[in-house]
Amino acid sequence: MKIGTWNVNSLKVRLPHLIDWLAKHSPDAVCLQETKCEDKAFPAAQIEAAGYRWVHSGQKTYNGVALLTKVDCDRVGRGIPEFTDAASRVIAADVQGTRVVSVYVPNGQSVGSDKYEYKLRWLAALTAWLxxxxxxxxxxxxxxxxxxxxxxxxxxxxHAWEGQVLFSEPERAALRGLFDLGFADAYRLFPQPDKSFTWWDYRMNAFRRNIGLRIDHILLSPALAQSCTSCTIDVEPRRLERPSDHAPVLCEVAA
Incomplete structure (x- = not known):
């Protein structure tokens, strides 16, 4: 089973990239983030023509998560139960015997801000639910x-990022809380090249200079981690014209 994740940073803009990527890699399930469209604007016809079913939790202009699958999925859930949140950030479903969850964690804006505190509360709720x-x-x-x-x-x-949002200790501690539950970082199950990142700012020629961060992850339960055979970052879509600022991540697990 091949599963992937990609923050497309506007599905409307990146749809041609996504369709080509699906054809090239043929994943069984793909989690999308920042679709930035309402459910009624989801490009259902194009996704279905590419051979995929879909479930989506969207909103206009911001956020939005989706799950694309080759086969029908069951028991679809949206949001974190018992956590009130107007933002569309979580969607989950059963896919071929595996529970797959697509998450878009809040950015946090800046350490100490209201949005940062919201991020930490959101992560605590996510951890409790998971x-x-x-x-x-x-x-x-x-x-x-x-x-x-x-x-x-x-x-x-x-050193430059120490204490900054995306790399502050409270955020990293929250992520370690998920690892403490038993989840494994699929990418780190295997030897990987140095300076491997999934996000590069659009400014300062950051991608060309590889000034990036690895912030897109695939977390696997112990049973899935034991059966995981590979995990890679696909930087090729980041080389395209009008790309997302994120690269997709793909892993394979035994069915």
């Missing part, structure tokens, strides 16, 4: 844009 999900679903994958770089090696210049 604790129960993990108990109910041995095969559980949580994919998405976490807006957190876990370690120094996930940041092009950790």
């Amino acid at each position: 604790r129960t999900e993990l108990a109910a679903h041995p095969r559980l994958a949580v994919l998405g844009d976490y807006n957190i770089a876990p370690e120094n090696r996930d940041v092009h210049d950790p």
Whole structure:
């Protein structure tokens, strides 16, 4: 089973890139973030023509998460139960015996801001919910844009980023809380090239200079981690004209 995640940063703009990418890699399931469209504006016809079913939780201009699958999915859920949030940031479904969750973690804006405190509350709610999900679903994958770089090696210049949003200790501690539940970072299950990132700012020629952060992750339950055979970052879509500022991440697990 091949599963992936991609913050497309506007599905309307990046749709041609996505359709080409689906044809090239043929994943069984893909989690999307920042679709930035309402459900009624979702490009259903194009996605279905590419061979995929879809479920979506969207809103106009901001946020939005989706799950694209080759087969029908079951037990679709939206949002974090018992956490009131107007933003469309979570969608989950059963896909071929695996519970797949697409998450778009709040950015946080700046350390100490109201949006930063919201991010920490949101992560606490996510962790509490995933604790129960993990108990109910041995095969559980949580994919998405976490807006957190876990370690120094996930940041092009950790000294410059220390204490900044996306790399502050409270954020990293919150992400470690998910690892403490038993989740594994699929990308770190295998030897990987140095300076491997998933996000590069549009400014300062950041992609060309590889000034990036690894903030898009695939977290796998223990059962899935044991059966994971590969995990890669696909930087090719970031080279295209009018790209998303994020690159997709793909992993394969035994069915």
